[in-house]
Amino acid sequence: MIPYRPEPLTDFSVSQNRESFAIALAHVQAQVGKTYPLIIGGETVDTGRYLESYNPSAKTELIGRVAKAGKPEIEQALCAAQRAFASWSETPVVDRAALLFKTAAILRRRKHEFSAWMLLESGKSRAEADADTAEAIDFLEYYGRQMLDLSQRGDAALTPFPGEDNHMEYIPLGVGAIIPPWNFPLAIVTGMTVSAVVAGNTVLLKPASQTPIIAYKMMEALMEAGLPAGVVNFVPGDPEEIGDFMVEHPDIRFISFTGSKHVGLRMNELAAKRIPGQRWIKRFVAEMGGKDAIVVDEGFDIDLAARIIVQSAFGFSGQKCSACSRVIAHASLYDPLIERVAALTRELKVGDVRDEAHFTGPVIDEKAFAKVTSYIDIGKQEGRLVAGGEASQERGYFVQPTVFADVAPTARLMQEEIFGPVVAFAKASSFEEAIAMANQTEFGLTGSVLTRDREHIAYARRKFHVGNLYFNRKCTGAVVGVHPFGGFQMSGTDSKAGGPDYLLLFTQPKAISELL
Template identity: 50%
Template sequence: MVVQSQRISDTRYEAQTQAIARQLLSATRENRNFFSQMRDQMRWDDKLLGWTMSNPGLRVQMFRFIDCLPALRSKAEIARHMQEYLSDETVELPGALKGMLNFANPDSMPGQLAATTVSGAVETLAHKYIAGDNIQQVIKTIEQLRKQKMTYTVDLLGEAVVTEAEAKLYLERYLDLMQQLTEASQRWSTVDLIDQADGEPLPKVQVSVKLTAFYSQFDPLDAKGSEERVSERIRRLLRRAQELGAAVHFDMEQYSYKDLTLTILKKLLLEEEFRHRTDLGVTLQAYLRDSYNDLKDLIEWAKQRGTPLTVRLVKGAYWDQETIKANQHHWDVPVFAHKVSTDANFERMTRLLLENHEYLYAAIGSHNVRSQAHAIAIARDLNIPRRRIELQVLYGMADKLAKALVDQGFRVRVYCPYGELIPGMAYLIRRLLENTANTSFLRQNLEERPIEELLAPPESTELTDPKPPNPTRPSTQNSKLKTQNFTNASDTDFAIAEKRDRGLAAIQTVRQQLGKTYLPLVNGEYINTLDHVDSLNPSNPTEVIGQVGLLSIEQAEQAIQAAKAAFPAWKKTPVKERANILRRAADLMEERRAELCAWMVLETGKPLGQADPEVSEAIDFCRYYADEMERLEQGVNYDVVGETNRYHYQPRGISLIISPWNFPLAIPTGMTVASLVTGNCTLLKPAEVSSVIAAKLAEILVAAGIPKGVFQYVPGKGSTVGSHMVRHPEVHMITFTGSQEVGCRIYREAAELQPGQKHLKRVIAEMGGKNAIIVDESADLDQAVQGVVYSAFGYSGQKCSACSRVIVLEPIYETFVNRLIEATRSLNIGAAEQPSTQVGPVIDANAQQRIREYIEIGKTESTVALELPAPESGYFVGPVIFTDVAATARIAQEEIFGPVLAVIKASNFDQALEFANSTNFALTGGLYSRTPSHIDRAQADFEVGNLYVNRHITGAIVARHPFGGFKLSGVGSKAGGPDYLLQFLEPRHISENVQRQGFAPIEGAEQ
């Protein structure tokens, strides 16, 4: 029935849509021949745009250069970056551009001229799409628009609100903007087409705001906290707008914020003081698969509200970003895969919106002639009052279309962003991407595609397909390693309310299970122990998570003998069978994901948003190592006539795993299942403070089918039981993650040959880092500040990959440090179970005391730029930032393992690399830079096992980011990589002479 009425509606409006569209298209193509004649006299900004349309490779490099340009501080820097981004080695260049870049020295006169020409062209391009650098320029732009009978909405540019100071400034700037626009509007004469409708005056002032900019820690996981912080600031904005008679429209941003944005606005606009206002609006994006249902929900809500508000219907500006993010997380792609589907959805949403004009007013935002014509056709057919519909375009994007729409007698509103070039650059790039995309209507119109093609009704099966296509999986890893088709487990998308609620509810469910006793598992049986230790909640040490039985040396001996007895059968167990046990364990982890997260939150103080990816990592280890062992099991054959040669692997024997507390599930899982799937009998000795989570891992492995004796859970004192097992002559290998001190002791003890020992022990040791991030003068500071804060203070700096040093180049040092301090000051510190928490407790009292001692050392070596207070109860340490730190200072050289960050100033990039490489560690490192040569240098010379460029340095993903370092950061191959399992295996080679009495089987020989 619904489909039938939709077809009737399509037929009803189509003829009129075509007629109106042809009129509009004709108007947009006027004077085209004149412009064709002037093509040879085009300005450089037009040439740049034209080149990017015709050359996809140049388009990418040019837009990267434009993104970087505002950060460059001299003409020489601009010239150098032009050559690096736009060399013949990177992309094929047009002759004119190649000639301009043909200078040897960026400081030369030709270099200066090239920099001036191109930077001027980019600035001109920016001013085509940005209505002004300041309010006064915007007012002049608005007054010009009003002369053309067009109205406006003003948006303050700025993509990221990183600090609470910036969030408060954002509100204040909008309050000031509304005040100045209102004052200016008092001298404007009335323009009937835009200032009144249906006998009533319309607001002469309208601003557009981003909800996320009202609170720097806006996070769907913390829905309640975000709503509380944002709503109070919005109330202040709306009250002031009402006093001034200004309209306010709420923009829509990334998909992850959509549901929470709509939830907050629906609640807020039902409040009595705002319920009767018609000068407010929200935005919906037609490229989202669920946007049609969002509109239907909004209509029902508007009926309940009883007063209309405006819905700005747009197609959406973040398609690439949404697609990439979904692919990276292995989530369903939220946007339509094809532009025609977005166009089709836009039309059906336009129809639904306009057919419900008594409940919602419509603002149709598009540069597609057909899309606008379709809206006009419906409006005329339904005789919709003028107050209830307007048409919108972006400033600088469709001037002729806007004029043609005015001529059709409709109110046209121009979206006018304003602000400085640096915060406006992301907006400019989006506009350039839109203008130059193959599917852009503006581009297709410029190319004079046939009218029938341009105006054809959009048709798509995606609108009726309830399930989006699977994200595109990466088909290869580094080709030098191997072809890889591994699919990672998907993290929980906490933007989805149902999943968020499930995760938070699990914490309360697990809390009802606290205080139980967890005993060692030896030879398939849980055994009683004389000694026990209480595992405590570091957020609240009075809360006992569980009581853990500690193995005695005698019981450890039983475990080793049980492993020895089980080894022959496990060694001969088919690889497929061993691998499938790992896959069953992964499935069980997925089923118990929320519960496992909750145990981590409570036992190790890891906030939910940090715990969930750890479950994914544990699942990935199981599945990836299962795949890898099946690959390795095939071995290598190298046969010649008369001789067969087989290279294959066998397990080593008894394997001891000593795991840390900071990744209490992922790391013990990875080390343990790597050992098991390769055929080794495995003993897991977890850190005492995370032994309950390790017990949960033991439950899962047993449930998955690991035979008794093959895997054993052996919690115990490291100094006694742990040392005994390390030295034991029957133990073949030790896999350790933890401190440098303990790792080196294990390495030393394992190297000593014990009586009766017939093998040399293999030791794999990961021992932490003193990880640095370099921020150079070309970096995107929004990105860099957020990345450093997340890397340094996520999980209270207790990740082995955490950033403990940030090395900043002198030209941007003060600017960066100021924003870093404010961004850190904006973090929420509290109990790990609170969804608002970004910085929880440290693991225990010893860690707390050690970190505090280092803070006191830092105060003698450098300047305390920030020291945040922390809750009194619990093992909390507030984030601390030291500035003026010497590269040789103790806090810059020694691993602290807490929320302490040393900021080091470097005079140039060479010195920054020197400082970064100056410690004894080499685990992770990062670089924020938009300078290609700096990125190349870091890749070659930054001495770390894992280098991350223009992203945070924590959170390695199995197969995608094999993880591990060198120097004193560790020994062994990278976890989650293609050669990790080789460490758990002994390679063997067998050569057989198959010749008998002068003959040998020849494969494929004729009979």
């Protein structure tokens, strides 16, 4: 088997790459405004009710609209998924993996096209969108190989026993609900969907309401690669109308969710309740956000630390569960570090990401804009504003990257997930105090420690309680197969997407023994 290698990122400093992307963007721009159906059992369904998706950089620009599923369509999709499960669950693993590899090839050939859709629908810059598409390809390549490996793993793990022929195989669970977020509208949608599918399950995919078009484009790629009817059923809709209905349904075997803590906890509660006719304990796989900290130790290079902080905090306007939203810096470099971060932050250009000069674009929608700006108002009461703070929704939902200093560790700005371009600084008198402050939150997703002290590295490895801990680099940018991703506490079930154990969550081991 050819080893998995992460997909390379596009170098946009090369003029040919910029020109190729411009061609793809013009091609996609010519397609905006179309209407897309549901896909249930391989058939298109137009319900006559629609979700509309707008460009957050230009909020009156309609990117497209998708048919809206209601409870009758969810029931229809469940029936289709159950029918498909009978054959898909028994499809040879090599054929299921081949579907992923073929889909990866399609995405690779049309990489800039998929990225351009994200530019328009989610407001990602070229670099952020390109990384998103590359990660989607990585998930396809990695999970295909992991499933091939898993199909051989069971027997090798068993202890031989005289007089018996023993085997263990990993079989699929059944029909699942895939509920992805809008912030990685291709990568996470793809990874969550195909991880369940390659394990032999069939699914209902309910994409985020803010980014349904790119999810539909992913569906098109899967179907072009040969996806059998009913294996993935595309059912966008209002969460209030179909969300609880899907999670509670007795025919749903598992729920795979990425989103907010509030929604995730509700889903977990609903999934734990047995519904009459339900024959299993539902499995719940969740990634629910973070409040990620970068700890800067005394003696660390201030300019390097500032660049790492700015990259971690403000890429894609801070709309990443792994984004840095807290900086805990040693008192000896606290003031000059804030000055350098503020200076770099002021240099960032924010605007419509179709303009290459803009470092980052908008927040996703009006609701996000209101939430982020409300936290900026809170920050003005809890700390000292040193950069940013301005916002405008005249044309799009633009918030300037914002830095607050002198924030107490217990303040709301240091405790609550903002999901926007806002970072707060707190001062620590020792490295041990800094790590304690970093742990002083209900989340535990990612964290970075910037230090040259080997003893401090060892201390942080033991004491910094996060699922993804990085040293001397940014706290974002996990690579599939390299940095298995998932966090502790209220950050979710620590499912470790893109890791060697992830597919186990969508399988159940069956031990088989025969007396000789």
